[in-house]
Amino acid sequence: MSLVTDSPVHSSSSDDFAALLDAELEVGSSGSSPDEEDVEADGDNNNDNNDDDDDDDDDLDSQRNKRCKTEKLEDLEESQGSTSQGLIEDKIVIHAELSLKKDICTHPGSFGQMCILCGQRLDDESGVTFGYIHKGLRLGNDEIVRLRSTDMKNLLRHKKLYLVLDLDHTLLNSTQLMHLTPDEEYLKGQSDSLQDVSRGSLFMLDFMHMMTKLRPFVRTFLKEASEMFEMYIYTMGDRPYALEMAKLLDPRREYFSDRVISRDDGTQKHQKGLDVVLGQESAVVILDDTENAWMKHKDNLILMERYHYFASSCHQFGYKCKSLSQLKSDESEPDGALASVLKALRQIHHMFFDELDCNLASRDVRQVLKTVREEVLKGCKIVFSHVFPTNFPAESHPLWKMAEQLGATCSTETDLSVTHVVSTDAGTEKSRWAVKEKKFLVHPRWIEATNYLWQKQPEENFPVSQGKNQ
């Protein structure tokens, strides 16, 4: 039908009827002759207004087309005039229903660029790509919100929260084979078999030219944490590396299954985000050694002490001391960072599910994190000496903020309520005052260790030495 090809509506075969009805309705309501006059009047106006020659021609042509179309519509209308008015109304109703059904598809997501609900081809770039779940999968923002809330209900029923784990320096330490120092060569002979991964902790991955050491206690940690949390891996390594490490940590695919996010899946360069995690932000706890990777989610973050096993790792961060592999030793299994963090996680989980008395949906794990942290140094009043650079606003120093987060109160002046003086030089006035008044004199590392281990550390382990000026 030539009528259809002239239709301004972009047509697929099912749209044609709708377009036809649309056009019919428009013509039918205003009557036949007035239309023709209107069209001609428009044509005249256009011709008057456009003085350019090329426009004139175009307008004349389009006007001619319009007139032809109007005439054809009139013919059609006349031929259909014999049918009852009721039949046309029926068609209008059907048309309305059809268009309503078609408009209803909200395209919640796409797989291979086709809508997952109606199968239509979608080329838009809205939403977030979930390539780590399956290649080609993309979900729209509304769908992500919907999935997050249904999943939340499911998890809360099973009394689980979400835990996002970093790999490097948190759960393991990797190094390239070419970066091994001479006194680390012995490790090549000691690596564990790749056939039975569940028993080993040091693995040589020839095909990736690297060696990986799992952090002590990691297997117990994963087993116990999986009962309280649904776990994700989120690393800044690339996808093949992430999948390989997941195989080492989780050979039976029971802890992470497809929840392995690599830097290829993140939406922003050099930043990690919770937008690719299908869980409510109020129920996610993050375990990472790098604070700067989580700029938008610092409230969910538990900072981990870095695990430096290989010399290359120490070197990377500028430490000149010997690494654990060079010293032929390792982190303590029952007292190490992972064990302490596990205790803290248990406390957080218990507080979230058993102690908060408001309704489940409005609980926020970030609030719990803050509360648990504030218990650690509760009751301590800290004064800093010889720690901040002169003229530096003390309240903005990270150590001050860390101490406050841990529940201590900080002050710039000494008085009798002070309990700890944190100093790098035992000869300063405040340090000598502390010794005289029998207050604790500790090195700033006491605060950092307390932060990592979630427990007030014994003050005698952090003595302060005399400075050079004394």
Added chain:
Amino acid sequence: MFFHIVLERNMQLHPRHFGRNLRENLVSKLMKDVEGTCSGRHGFVVAITGIENVGKGLIRDGTGFVTFPVKYQCVVFRPFKGEVLEAVVTMVNKMGFFAEAGPVQIFVSNHLIPDDMEFQSGDMPNYTTSDGSIQKDSEVRLKIIGTRVDATEFCIGTIKDDFLGVINDPTTA
């Protein structure tokens, strides 16, 4: 759906293959080039079943290669919108499940899974109802509701219609 069709292709052969085994070389090169490929028009070429005709070879100017037009019969697989087929489930998660029917990957979103099927997470995530459960390696009958015209690797499916759903539950054997 599978089709058994005749296709034609111009094969270029290097002079080192000329000689007694010219035809065998031509046929093996054809198989290597074509089997496993996918085109939008015909779908996936699953296997070549026979050679119908090998035309006269034309020597190309400038190089010593010779071009033979070859007509061959082959089995192709192409998914169609509206087609009902059986697939094996490869992955189940809260968004739906992924299934495989030969070379084609099909995704059935949870919007197109009947409401009485509930997702259960765990180490073997599944969708369960009283009739059976859909988990990894179960067979399902599904209907294709979306394919791509240019590349047929991905499809969208549904099991929300009559007679669709799990066929064979691997847990009840």
